[in-house]
Amino acid sequence: MTDTATVAPRARRRSTSMLRRRPFFTLGLAVALAFALAAIFAPYVAPYDPTFQDIEFMMTGPGAQHWLGTDSYGQDILSRIIFGARYALAIGLCSVAIGALGGLVIGLAAGLSDGLVEWLLMRLIDSILAMPSLIMAVAFIAILGQGVDKVIIAVGIAMIGPFARTVRADVMQVRVQLFVEAAGLMGVARLRIIWRHILPNVVYPLAVQVTIRISEAILVSSSLSFLGIGVTPPTPDWGLMIAEGRGFVSFAAWMSGMPGAALAILLIALSLVGDGIREEFDPKLRDGA
Amino acid sequence: MSAPLAQAAAPAAPVFELLDVEKVYQVTRPAGFLRRETRGLAALDGVRLRVPGGSSTALVGESGSGKSTLLRVLLGLTRPTNGQALYRGRPIAEARAAAASGFTRDVAMIYQDARGSLNPRMAVADLVAEPLRHFGLCTAAELPARVAELLARVGLPGDVAQRYPAALSGGQVRRVAIARALAAEPSVLVADEAVSGLDVSTQAQLLNLLADLKESMGLTLLFITHDLGVASYLCERIAIMYLGRIVEAGPTNAVLEAPAHPYTAALRAASPQFFAPIAEPLPGEIPSPVDLPPGCRFASRCPRAEADCQGTDPALTSLSPGRTAACLHPLATGA
Numbered sequence: 187m188t189d190t191a192t193v194a195p196r197a198r199r200r201s202t203s204m205l206r207r208r209p210f211f212t213l214g215l216a217v218a219l220a221f222a223l224a225a226i227f228a229p230y231v232a233p234y235d236p237t238f239q240d241i242e243f244m245m246t247g248p249g250a251q252h253w254l255g256t257d258s259y260g261q262d263i264l265s266r267i268i269f270g271a272r273y274a275l276a277i278g279l280c281s282v283a284i285g286a287l288g289g290l291v292i293g294l295a296a297g298l299s300d301g302l303v304e305w306l307l308m309r310l311i312d313s314i315l316a317m318p319s320l321i322m323a324v325a326f327i328a329i330l331g332q333g334v335d336k337v338i339i340a341v342g343i344a345m346i347g348p349f350a351r352t353v354r355a356d357v358m359q360v361r362v363q364l365f366v367e368a369a370g371l372m373g374v375a376r377l378r379i380i381w382r383h384i385l386p387n388v389v390y391p392l393a394v395q396v397t398i399r400i401s402e403a404i405l406v407s408s409s410l411s412f413l414g415i416g417v418t419p420p421t422p423d424w425g426l427m428i429a430e431g432r433g434f435v436s437f438a439a440w441m442s443g444m445p446g447a448a449l450a451i452l453l454i455a456l457s458l459v460g461d462g463i464r465e466e467f468d469p470k471l472r473d474g475a
Numbered sequence: 476m477s478a479p480l481a482q483a484a485a486p487a488a489p490v491f492e493l494l495d496v497e498k499v500y501q502v503t504r505p506a507g508f509l510r511r512e513t514r515g516l517a518a519l520d521g522v523r524l525r526v527p528g529g530s531s532t533a534l535v536g537e538s539g540s541g542k543s544t545l546l547r548v549l550l551g552l553t554r555p556t557n558g559q560a561l562y563r564g565r566p567i568a569e570a571r572a573a574a575a576s577g578f579t580r581d582v583a584m585i586y587q588d589a590r591g592s593l594n595p596r597m598a599v600a601d602l603v604a605e606p607l608r609h610f611g612l613c614t615a616a617e618l619p620a621r622v623a624e625l626l627a628r629v630g631l632p633g634d635v636a637q638r639y640p641a642a643l644s645g646g647q648v649r650r651v652a653i654a655r656a657l658a659a660e661p662s663v664l665v666a667d668e669a670v671s672g673l674d675v676s677t678q679a680q681l682l683n684l685l686a687d688l689k690e691s692m693g694l695t696l697l698f699i700t701h702d703l704g705v706a707s708y709l710c711e712r713i714a715i716m717y718l719g720r721i722v723e724a725g726p727t728n729a730v731l732e733a734p735a736h737p738y739t740a741a742l743r744a745a746s747p748q749f750f751a752p753i754a755e756p757l758p759g760e761i762p763s764p765v766d767l768p769p770g771c772r773f774a775s776r777c778p779r780a781e782a783d784c785q786g787t788d789p790a791l792t793s794l795s796p797g798r799t800a801a802c803l804h805p806l807a808t809g810a
């Protein structure tokens with residue numbers, strides 16, 4: 187075992203940028219950033235007001251006036267997609283934040299406790315997990331009512347279960363590691379061990395999970411509005427737009443197709459980013475670590 | 476708890492003492508088609524050991540002989556199935572729980588799996604500083620200098636401080652673990668193959684460091700090693716383990732010069748050069764620790780085995796003052 191030989195290749199590999207080594211990640215990141223910038227600067231980027239009804243151009247196909255066409259009220263679809271990105275990203279980020287935070291607390295408690303407390307927490311997680319997140323979100327919407335804030339809360343709560351389960355699995359794996367035992371041998375207090383040694387080792391994988399699950403949250407929230415129980419019209423929400431165009435699919439396919447394509451492109455871009463981050467930072471997927 | 480009584484008992488009591496410790500692991504293994512059976516695996520099978528203050532003891536044996544398990548029981552990390560582990564005369568669990576016993580500050584452990592014993596999310600500087608911070612041994616301003624000094628002591632360059640364990644080689648990680656163990660200036664150092672796998676010059680540097688600490692600070696050492704040369708350089712006493720038992724113990728040089736137990740003789744023959752790990756495996760078949768033979772557990776490999784060895788399990792008995800061996804037909808030690 188030589189002391190320096192094993193260090194050099196890793197150091198070199200690290201120094202070439204992740205952007206250059208992972209072209210798909212870079213592409214995904216660029217697309218996702220484009221969506222984010224369009225969302226942030228929507229009023230400056232969008233050619234029309236998203237709720238402006240152009241009576242002369244109702245249900246017009248893509249053309250010079252309206253690049254992506256208009257819907258049955260004459261609203262510009264491109265502008266609605268750009269403003270809709272605000273809702274998609276805001277709902278995705280906020281609900282994942284709720285899910286990750288709730289999952290961290292419950293998962294940490296379940297992973298560190300034992301006996302009855304652990305059993306109760308696990309049954310709680312199981313009951314949240316038993317249903318797909320969309321069904322869970324539908325159930326919470328039924329309780330909370332409609333609106334953007336309600337959608338965020340409903341989707342966020344629906345995601346606590348999966349987050350809690352992965353956090354718990356990570357905690358159970360970390361708490362038996364030698365460095366935790368070594369800290370105990372040194373007499374470090376239990377709370378400090380959790381804070382200093384266990385938490386950092388579960389927060390990083392959690393951050394990776396967050397990037398992967400944002401797209402799931404966006405998909406669930408769009409599904410809610412597609413079903414007509416999420417965000418209310420005339421909010422320029424992609425799910426709503428797809429639902430509104432459904433009746434005209436045979437002769438005005440762009441009405442559903444354009445927001446559908448926007449949704450698909452954003453989801454794929456976010457998945458590429460999530461996968462890239464996971465492969466880069468998950469030591470289990472990294473060679474030689 | 477009566478402090479005066481504990482004080483009075485302290486000088487006499489050895490640092491560590493194992494009283495007939497047994498540790499049986501329940502292991503499951505396949506037993507025919509689609510069946511599994513649970514069997515007891517005796518990782519430790521009746522071990523007695525005294526580690527007096529200021530002494531240095533080497534623990535030697537092939538892998539699987541129970542050395543790591545012995546340390547775990549000794550430090551209270553694993554509960555023995557039978558027997559007791561004492562720290563300065565008190566049961567280890569009690570000693571670890573009582574802040575007044577000083578166990579956490581006085582005893583440092585170097586794990587065999589050095590990488591696993593270091594938090595991968597902490598930089599080397601933080602890893603080495605953790606004991607200093609935990610015991611409040613120096614002010615925040617003094618920390619960087621103290622860490623640099625500790626790293627230099629184990630032969631690591633200063634720029635390692637900012638790196639994470641994943642960016643270090645196996646040898647460097649091992650030295651970080653040693654630096655960390657020495658940080659709190661422990662009076663007792665327990666090391667599980669701390670220097671194995673390092674190149675010869677690094678080994679020599681670390682062995683010199685430990686020998687110095689032993690001389691200057693009266694460090695008590697319990698040192699697991701594969702290397703008889705390391706054992707004889709660093710430790711006055713040696714205990715040879717085989718399949719969960721100590722089969723021979725005594726002053727290191729006397730034992731290695733004239734082994735009493737045929738297993739010790741075989742180990743000695745397998746490492747003709749000092750400072751080279753034992754060339755494993757020794758000739759002969761090791762019995763599985765889950766079905767040990769009724770008689771001497773070394774009989775299947777022993778050149779001196781006689782008929783009675785198959786039936787009688789030899790106990791560790793005293794041969795001459797300070798020397799013990801578990802053999803019915805020990806070699807002449809000349810004592």
Ligand SMILES: Nc1ncnc2c1ncn2[C@@H]1O[C@H](COP(=O)(O)OP(=O)(O)O)[C@@H](O)[C@H]1O
Nearest residue numbers: 500502518537538539540541542543544545764
């Ligand atoms: N946690 C465990 N569960 C089951 N068997 C174990 C466990 N730890 C150790 N053993 C067994 O106990 C024996 C002694 O192991 P160990 O103390 O690690 O030996 P050494 O350190 O001398 O190589 C081995 O046969 C090993 O397989």
Ligand code: SF4
Nearest residue numbers: 771774777784802803
């Ligand atoms: S008791 Fe017999 S078999 Fe065992 S070590 Fe001694 S001579 Fe060999």
Ligand SMILES: [Mg+2]
Nearest residue numbers: 542543587667
């Ligand atoms: Mg071992």
